[in-house]
Amino acid sequence: MSLSVDVRHRAGAFALDVAFESGDGVTALFGRSGAGKSTLAGLVAGLARPAEGRIVLDGTVLVDTGRRIAVPRRKRRIGVVFQEGRLFPHMSVRQNLLFGQRFLPAAERYANPGRVVDLLGIGDLLDRRPRHLSGGEQQRVAIGRALLMSPRALIMDEPLASLDEQRKAEILPFIERLRGEFALPILYISHAVAEVARLASTVVVLDAGRVAAVGPPADVLGGSQAAFPGAGEAGSILTARVRDHDPADRLTRLVLGETALFVPLIDAAPGSEVRVHVRARDVMLAREAPSGISALNLIPARVVAVRELDGAGVEVRLAAEGATLLAQVTRRSVRELGIAPGLPLFAVLKTIAVDPTAIGRELR
Amino acid sequence: MLELTPAEWEALRLSLKVAGVATLASLPLGIAAGLALARGRFYGRTLLNILVHLPLILPPVVTGYILLLLFGRRGPIGQFLESIGIVLAFNWKGAALAAAVMGFPLMVRAIRLAAEAVDERLGEAAGTLGAGRIATFVLVTLPLMLPGIIAGAILGFAKAMGEFGATITFVSNIPGETRTLPTAIYTLLQVPGSEAGVVRLTVISIVVAVGALVASELLAVRARKRVTGR
Numbered sequence: 001m002s003l004s005v006d007v008r009h010r011a012g013a014f015a016l017d018v019a020f021e022s023g024d025g026v027t028a029l030f031g032r033s034g035a036g037k038s039t040l041a042g043l044v045a046g047l048a049r050p051a052e053g054r055i056v057l058d059g060t061v062l063v064d065t066g067r068r069i070a071v072p073r074r075k076r077r078i079g080v081v082f083q084e085g086r087l088f089p090h091m092s093v094r095q096n097l098l099f100g101q102r103f104l105p106a107a108e109r110y111a112n113p114g115r116v117v118d119l120l121g122i123g124d125l126l127d128r129r130p131r132h133l134s135g136g137e138q139q140r141v142a143i144g145r146a147l148l149m150s151p152r153a154l155i156m157d158e159p160l161a162s163l164d165e166q167r168k169a170e171i172l173p174f175i176e177r178l179r180g181e182f183a184l185p186i187l188y189i190s191h192a193v194a195e196v197a198r199l200a201s202t203v204v205v206l207d208a209g210r211v212a213a214v215g216p217p218a219d220v221l222g223g224s225q226a227a228f229p230g231a232g233e234a235g236s237i238l239t240a241r242v243r244d245h246d247p248a249d250r251l252t253r254l255v256l257g258e259t260a261l262f263v264p265l266i267d268a269a270p271g272s273e274v275r276v277h278v279r280a281r282d283v284m285l286a287r288e289a290p291s292g293i294s295a296l297n298l299i300p301a302r303v304v305a306v307r308e309l310d311g312a313g314v315e316v317r318l319a320a321e322g323a324t325l326l327a328q329v330t331r332r333s334v335r336e337l338g339i340a341p342g343l344p345l346f347a348v349l350k351t352i353a354v355d356p357t358a359i360g361r362e363l364r
Numbered sequence: 365m366l367e368l369t370p371a372e373w374e375a376l377r378l379s380l381k382v383a384g385v386a387t388l389a390s391l392p393l394g395i396a397a398g399l400a401l402a403r404g405r406f407y408g409r410t411l412l413n414i415l416v417h418l419p420l421i422l423p424p425v426v427t428g429y430i431l432l433l434l435f436g437r438r439g440p441i442g443q444f445l446e447s448i449g450i451v452l453a454f455n456w457k458g459a460a461l462a463a464a465v466m467g468f469p470l471m472v473r474a475i476r477l478a479a480e481a482v483d484e485r486l487g488e489a490a491g492t493l494g495a496g497r498i499a500t501f502v503l504v505t506l507p508l509m510l511p512g513i514i515a516g517a518i519l520g521f522a523k524a525m526g527e528f529g530a531t532i533t534f535v536s537n538i539p540g541e542t543r544t545l546p547t548a549i550y551t552l553l554q555v556p557g558s559e560a561g562v563v564r565l566t567v568i569s570i571v572v573a574v575g576a577l578v579a580s581e582l583l584a585v586r587a588r589k590r591v592t593g594r
Contacts, residue, residue: 073491086489090591103494
């Protein structure tokens with residue numbers, strides 16, 4: 001499974017000049033609004049034609065302006081989940097779901113309606129009209145509709161952007177299961193670090209119509225803010241293993257190397273690996289192990305690099321349990337604690353600061 | 365007093381037939397024109413817009429005269445149609461043409477508004493799901509336009525029922541052939557002592573017009589329910 005994009009395109013005053021390759025799993029197109037994410041997704045889906053360039057999906061040329069090839073969108077077999085759902089209002093959920101199937105010969109249908117309905121938990125909604133669904137339900141139906149056209153790839157254009165945190169938490173697991181069960185290449189567009197950190201196997205950072213960075217999320221998102229300008233908050237991604245749950249206190253204990261890491265209760269089996277996105281500004285630093293402190297997580301670490309930011313902040317890059325951890329503290333703290341490369345210290349992380357929706361299962 | 369005379373019955377029947385045929389025959393064209401004006405990006409779009417609205421702003425007598433010039437037995441289109449066996453001059457088919465032309469602007473306006481209200485991004489979504497242009501139109505665009513199409517058809521029908529000026533100019537006032545309700549009322553008014561007949565036909569005209577409006581509202585509400593699921 002591979003997607004290869006090399007295009008130049010103009011839309012009004014906006015210029016897009018992008019080239020990247022990505023492989024299995026979820027490729028995240030990441031960047032702030034107006035960076036060109038949706039425009040690029042539209043070129044892949046066939047909603048617009050690039051002025052110049054090539055797009056190749058799994059060896060099939062979708063667009064090659066040099067050879068005057070542009071496969072029409074209806075023949076691309078790329079399922080698209082739009083930000084605003086775009087369900088057909090005059091059809092029931094069932095009719096929406098089965099819309100794409102009718103254009104496909106029976107032999108090419110691999111998506112089983114019953115299985116998709118079960119996976120997305122929309123069995124009770126089948127006879128309803130889209131208008132009577134909540135935002136989260138609409139997006140699940142939109143995902144189901146895209147899946148039931150038996151696509152060769154899936155594009156999800158900010159599928160969670162219009163939803164509140166609770167709805168996001170409701171849908172993210174479905175997207176994760178999708179990634180596992182259907183083994184579809186997914187192009188996932190988002191400007192939310194947490195979603196990208198949780199889902200992506202490759203991250204393509206777009207900035208002002210150009211590729212600013214490409215790579216695995218831990219490398220791209222774990223980097224400093226400068227690596228992906230304006231793309232969101234600096235932070236790091238830790239890969240940890242689930243030890244156990246404490247339902248009474250609503251906590252989950254993870255282990256990162258030798259260190260226990262408490263996070264808000266998540267739905268993951270003990271022993272499984274998860275990714276945790278930790279914002280740099282949620283990490284405090286201490287020279288000695290503090291006592292009598294409310295924060296549950298104390299991670300022994302060593303300073304790797306110190307970089308001054310524009311404002312009062314300084315970014316401290318730490319090595320902790322074999323992973324990279326970013327912290328943002330003030331210039332004053334750096335001076336008073338004498339923080340410099342090589343210094344051993346403790347990183348303090350409030351459990352509550354970890355967004356449980358930003359914790360995702362590793363792709364296995 | 366309330367009993368209709370055979371001549372009045374004939375005028376009512378003829379009016380319904382003329383207006384019905386005019387509406388049904390012009391509906392496909394009306395849908396095409398409404399869509400073209402709403403979504404088309406083509407050269408001559410303004411010209412089409414003017415052409416469609418012309419019968420609304422021209423004096424009906426002028427429209428009728430132009431129809432006579434074009435579709436009369438010696439007119440260019442009339443001669444061609446006659447060569448394939450269709451005569452429009454001075455018969456009910458001509459009356460239907462006049463009624464259709466006069467009702468067309470109203471019909472197209474309603475349909476155009478409906479077409480503009482349909483989210484084109486739904487068509488994009490249908491395209492990514494494998495639907496071609498025709499399938500997208502039949503399965504998505506047309507059903508979503510349905511309330512507007514019904515409203516347009518009924519407006520056109522009501523206009524056709526009441527058409528007078530262009531009709532009498534183009535196809536005259538022939539009993540049983542082109543004497544519709546309005547021309548029948550006009551004719552009765554020329555004869556002293558026939559006020560009772562005028563009143564009866566006037567009442568019928570009002571009943572038909574109001575009935576059409578109510579029917580269009582009911583149908584549009586039902587169609588909107590079906591379309592939006594509300």
